[in-house]
Amino acid sequence: MGRVSSACFISWMYFAYICSGFETTVEPTSESTAFSNLMENATEWMMDLTDIESKFSFRISEEPEEDLCYIVPGQPQTIKECNFNPDSKTFIVIHGWSVTGMFESWVPKLVTALYEREPTANVIVVDWLSRAQQHYPTSAAYTKLVGKDVAMFVNWLQAEIDYPWDKLHLLGFSLGAHVAGIAGLLTKHKVNRITGMDPAGPSFEYADAQSTLSPDDALFVDVLHTNTRGSPDRSIGIQRPVGHIDIYPNGGTFQPGCDLQNTVLMVATTGLRNMDQIVKCSHERAIHLFIDSLVNQEQQSLAYRCSSKDSFNKGMCLSCRKNRCNKVGYGVNKIRTRRSCRMYMKTRNMMPYKVFHYQVKVHFFSKSTISYTDQPIKISLYGIHGEKENIPYVMPALNTNSTVSFLLTTDTDIGELLMVKLLWEKDSLISWPWWNPDTFHIRKLRIKSGETQSKVIFRAKEGEFSYLSRGGEAAIFVKDKEAQSSRKNQRLHKLKMNGSSFKQNTE
Numbered sequence: 255m256g257r258v259s260s261a262c263f264i265s266w267m268y269f270a271y272i273c274s275g276f277e278t279t280v281e282p283t284s285e286s287t288a289f290s291n292l293m294e295n296a297t298e299w300m301m302d303l304t305d306i307e308s309k310f311s312f313r314i315s316e317e318p319e320e321d322l323c324y325i326v327p328g329q330p331q332t333i334k335e336c337n338f339n340p341d342s343k344t345f346i347v348i349h350g351w352s353v354t355g356m357f358e359s360w361v362p363k364l365v366t367a368l369y370e371r372e373p374t375a376n377v378i379v380v381d382w383l384s385r386a387q388q389h390y391p392t393s394a395a396y397t398k399l400v401g402k403d404v405a406m407f408v409n410w411l412q413a414e415i416d417y418p419w420d421k422l423h424l425l426g427f428s429l430g431a432h433v434a435g436i437a438g439l440l441t442k443h444k445v446n447r448i449t450g451m452d453p454a455g456p457s458f459e460y461a462d463a464q465s466t467l468s469p470d471d472a473l474f475v476d477v478l479h480t481n482t483r484g485s486p487d488r489s490i491g492i493q494r495p496v497g498h499i500d501i502y503p504n505g506g507t508f509q510p511g512c513d514l515q516n517t518v519l520m521v522a523t524t525g526l527r528n529m530d531q532i533v534k535c536s537h538e539r540a541i542h543l544f545i546d547s548l549v550n551q552e553q554q555s556l557a558y559r560c561s562s563k564d565s566f567n568k569g570m571c572l573s574c575r576k577n578r579c580n581k582v583g584y585g586v587n588k589i590r591t592r593r594s595c596r597m598y599m600k601t602r603n604m605m606p607y608k609v610f611h612y613q614v615k616v617h618f619f620s621k622s623t624i625s626y627t628d629q630p631i632k633i634s635l636y637g638i639h640g641e642k643e644n645i646p647y648v649m650p651a652l653n654t655n656s657t658v659s660f661l662l663t664t665d666t667d668i669g670e671l672l673m674v675k676l677l678w679e680k681d682s683l684i685s686w687p688w689w690n691p692d693t694f695h696i697r698k699l700r701i702k703s704g705e706t707q708s709k710v711i712f713r714a715k716e717g718e719f720s721y722l723s724r725g726g727e728a729a730i731f732v733k734d735k736e737a738q739s740s741r742k743n744q745r746l747h748k749l750k751m752n753g754s755s756f757k758q759n760t761e
């Protein structure tokens with residue numbers, strides 16, 4: 255409890271920092287009005303390239319942190335001078351609000367990862383640091399002008415060398431995600447893709463689609479939400495979906511490895527100067543998840559469509575039917591649904607972030623009425639490639655003759671599952687020799703794997719039931735060979751995968 259509230263306190267400090275100046279809302283209203291006028295007459299203002307304040311730094315893989323060459327709108331020779339490759343994709347990276355007025359350390363990391371995945375690409379970093387260094391609300395209002403700058407740059411570049419629109423991918427972090435959205439709205443044609451990395455929440459949660467990132471801003475908009483804690487108007491990251499696909503890793507609120515224990519460790523090792531970095535841990539995780547998807551292709555994370563975080567945590571949403579699951583990050587399948595699609599996933603606390611998701615379903619029989627809440631359970635999974643033992647899980651409710659479904663993850667690939675053990679821990683150290691512990695009878699256990707989509711039934715290792723008693727031995731289950739090899743079951747499974755055709759095809 256103490257740890258959690260301290261972590262909250264630090265977040266609130268950061269938040270207070272962001273919001274300082276909110277009472278005296280300093281929206282540059284004259285600029286906003288100018289902006290809406292400009293929207294009405296796009297052709298005119300798009301001509302005047304001298305207005306552009308943002309700079310476009312063409313980065314190279316050898317020196318990803320250096321501004322060696324700027325492409326300057328209106329100066330076509332700079333395209334050649336920077337060795338812009340007209341046959342390759344272009345990534346335009348847009349930073350967010352800046353405390354220091356300098357590029358943050360993630361920028362060269364993302365540049366490097368983009369070049370690692372796409373060596374011939376053009377990676378351009380937008381520099382709007384002078385406007386990003388203001389009071390948060392002022393910088394937030396500047397996203398419109400910066401978005402306009404980026405749109406003018408893209409329009410100019412496209413026209414100058416007849417560059418294909420479908421090779422343009424904008425990537426924006428925090429306020430930069432909204433800059434990308436506004437840019438996408440103002441380009442002459444839609445760009446191929448915008449990736450929003452934890453788009454900023456304050457000033458944007460209730461704003462209209464024209465002022466924020468939205469699905470209309472590119473052919474495909476994908477968003478990662480990693481720091482959406484608190485009430486919507488106070489959340490650092492925007493809570494509502496703003497893309498075609500909106501992924502909420504670990505529920506989107508708070509990321510593993512970003513808790514105070516790790517934070518204190520980092521303060522101790524890196525010094526207090528990095529305090530703001532530490533507090534932004536969850537916010538920045540969105541970028542690192544994207545970097546992960548670029549460089550760890552063989553450890554591709556999957557996310558699953560789900561109506562709520564709670565259903566996901568019950569393991570109810572591990573289906574891949576009808577595009578219900580998707581790859582996270584760079585390799586996403588560009589599924590465009592009419593409504594924004596919320597997706598969930600769990601991650602490790604460090605790169606590579608991929609975990610393996612399992613739904614476990616158990617029915618607890620008993621002759622007597624037993625009822626518990628918040629029980630500590632340990633689950634061990636044994637597969638053909640390895641095992642993961644004693645995965646802790648707190649069972650919210652454990653009642654006689656009820657079925658429980660929950661989500662379990664492993665950080666390694668243990669392969670096809672062969673055996674499962676369940677252990678019901680005692681939450682108290684006191685035990686009496688004459689005490690007869692409560693015991694459930696379990697006949698079978700069903701496990702569905704999100705990553706392989708396989709469904710396996712496990713039966714008691716010996717006899718009809720395995721017994722799970724509080725503080726007792728582990729209940730052991732083995733893969734039910736009979737059920738697996740049965741042709742009828744396989745066919746039934748296939749039919750079920752086909753959804754609605756199920757009823758027609760069974761006699």
Ligand SMILES: *[C@@H]1O[C@H](CO)[C@@H](O)[C@H](O)[C@H]1NC(C)=O
Nearest residue numbers: 291294295296297298299301
């Ligand atoms: C838009 O710009 C064009 C070209 O400069 C001009 O002729 C026209 O009057 C402008 N329209 C508005 C509504 O300002």
Ligand SMILES: *[C@@H]1O[C@H](CO)[C@@H](O)[C@H](O)[C@H]1NC(C)=O
Nearest residue numbers: 619620621622623624654655
């Ligand atoms: C639970 O269900 C079993 C089998 O249906 C039944 O025999 C048993 O009495 C039930 N237990 C309770 C407490 O109702």
Ligand SMILES: *[C@@H]1O[C@H](CO)[C@@H](O)[C@H](O)[C@H]1NC(C)=O
Nearest residue numbers: 745748749750751752755759
């Ligand atoms: C499932 O649907 C597909 C396409 O609708 C069809 O080709 C296939 O035969 C179906 N499978 C079964 C087992 O009915």
